[in-house]
Amino acid sequence: MKIATWNVNSIRQREKHVARWLEQCQPDVLLLQEIKCEAHAFPGLTYHGLGYTAEAVGQKAYNGVAVLSRKPFTVHHRTLPGLPPDDAQSRYIEVETDGMVIAGIYLPNGNSGGEAGFGYKLAWLERLAERADTLLASDTPFIMAGDFNVCPGDDDWAPGTLPPTDALVRPESRARFRRLLWDGMTDAVRAVHPHGPVYTFWDYQAGAWQRDLGLRIDHVLLSPTLAERLVAAAPDREERGKPQPSDHVPVVVELH
DNA sequence: ATGCCGGGTCCTACCCGA
Numbered sequence: 001m002k003i004a005t006w007n008v009n010s011i012r013q014r015e016k017h018v019a020r021w022l023e024q025c026q027p028d029v030l031l032l033q034e035i036k037c038e039a040h041a042f043p044g045l046t047y048h049g050l051g052y053t054a055e056a057v058g059q060k061a062y063n064g065v066a067v068l069s070r071k072p073f074t075v076h077h078r079t080l081p082g083l084p085p086d087d088a089q090s091r092y093i094e095v096e097t098d099g100m101v102i103a104g105i106y107l108p109n110g111n112s113g114g115e116a117g118f119g120y121k122l123a124w125l126e127r128l129a130e131r132a133d134t135l136l137a138s139d140t141p142f143i144m145a146g147d148f149n150v151c152p153g154d155d156d157w158a159p160g161t162l163p164p165t166d167a168l169v170r171p172e173s174r175a176r177f178r179r180l181l182w183d184g185m186t187d188a189v190r191a192v193h194p195h196g197p198v199y200t201f202w203d204y205q206a207g208a209w210q211r212d213l214g215l216r217i218d219h220v221l222l223s224p225t226l227a228e229r230l231v232a233a234a235p236d237r238e239e240r241g242k243p244q245p246s247d248h249v250p251v252v253v254e255l256h
Numbered sequence: 257a258t259g260c261c262g263g264g265t266c267c268t269a270c271c272c273g274a
Contacts, residue, residue, distance in 0.1 A: 009273085010263055034273085036264065061264045062272075109274060149274075161274090163257045168274060203274065204261035215274070247262080247274080 001255045002027040005104065005145040005218055007201075007248035011035040011066070014246055015043045018068075021239065022050050025252060028070050029097065031104035033147045033248075035064035042066055059090045065104045065146070066093065073097035080105075081134075082127040091124070100226065101135060105146035110167030118167050121149070125176035129183065136184050136223060144185065145220040147248065150177040152187065155196055156216040161208070168217060186227035188220040188253045189234065200235045201248045209240055220253045229255040 004027040008014040011032065022030065035042060035058055042056035047068050057078045058064035067073065077094040079087065091106040105128065110121030128144070135142045150173045151157040162169050181187060189198050199214025208214065220233060232254040239249040 013263070034263090109272090111274070112272065165257075166274075201274070203259090204263095205258090206260060217274075244262095 006250040007033040033106040101142035158213040185221040
């Protein structure tokens with residue numbers, strides 16, 4: 001079973017990239033982030049033609065997540081349980097397929113909106129850990145994957161690319177990410193590649209891609225029984241070198 | 257310690273991302 005996640009930075013700009021990549025990679029499930037459109041504008045028909053069913057949680061201009069799956073699935077949540085009911089940001093979708101729960105997430109960046117913006121990011125991470133704890137307690141095999149906007153370790157950002165005060169690397173962000181691991185989740189890419197850079201994002205500016213100044217912020221976390229089935233996990237760097245790329249690349253995980 | 261690029265929208269100057 002192949003599961004992938006990709007922050008596409010606008011599905012309208014990346015509709016054909018995603019179609020080509022689906023044909024090439026043949027994942028069973030692809031999670032998308034930053035679709036940047038409302039659900040009705042998501043190009044589901046394009047992917048239906050390739051054998052995928054689509055479900056999108058969107059809003060105008062910002063954020064937005066989606067699931068594409070070859071197997072039938074049911075949608076369990078369109079918002080992260082535990083957030084205030086008036087929270088209008090489209091950042092979470094949770095589905096069940098093939099006996100497992102899959103959550104696609106787009107975590108707040110946390111650098112805008114001052115301390116309130118950063119506080120929103122930390123609260124979001126806390127609600128996510130609570131959701132993970134609930135699923136762990138229920139013994140459900142599950143995956144949480146997407147753009148976490150956190151560089152978990154010192155190898156996860158190129159030296160000099162971010163100040164230590166950046167919300168992606170602040171200790172408060174990293175501690176809350178680490179809690180997910182302490183609670184029993186496995187960082188799939190780090191389980192396969194324990195050391196060194198395994199970037200998933202390169203800024204459009206200042207030749208970041210050409211100089212390989214990247215970040216590892218897109219993650220796939222596995223519950224214990226799924227971690228035992230892990231056979232491969234890696235970003236698909238080639239996508240970053242294509243014409244008009246997203247600034248993120250897909251991260252692909254294979255389970256036996 | 258950033259917004260040089262690239263996306264969005266109140267269509268065009270500004271907001272936002274990492």
